[in-house]
Amino acid sequence: MFAILLAQAPAPSPAGAGSGLLSLLPFVFIFVIMYYVMLRPQMRKQKEQARLVAALKTGDRVVTASGIHGLISNVKDTTVIVKVADNVKIEMEKTSVTNVVKGSES
DSSP: OHHHHHHHSOOOOOOOTHHHHHHHHHHHHHHHHHIIIIIHHHHHHHHHHHHHHHTOOTTEEEEETTOOEEEEEEEOSSEEEEEEETTEEEEEEGGGEEEEEEEEOO
């Protein structure tokens, strides 16, 4: 009986050298797709935000990450002073500025 079971078992196929690389190919494609769909746009957005922060100057109307609208009255190394109302000024990090509404106020 045991001989009949052994005779019916399929012969082991020889493993080729390329079979290991072919099994990794889907993972490589997934990584490439993830790079172009998720990572690359995020890096582009970070570069754009860094350019915006570097270009801040006195007189710019800005919107912060918390939604505060104001006018930059002073720019320091890492912070800006934003005038939000008459006699109301807030000092905040430059990185919290998300949008420059328009240039200087005339």
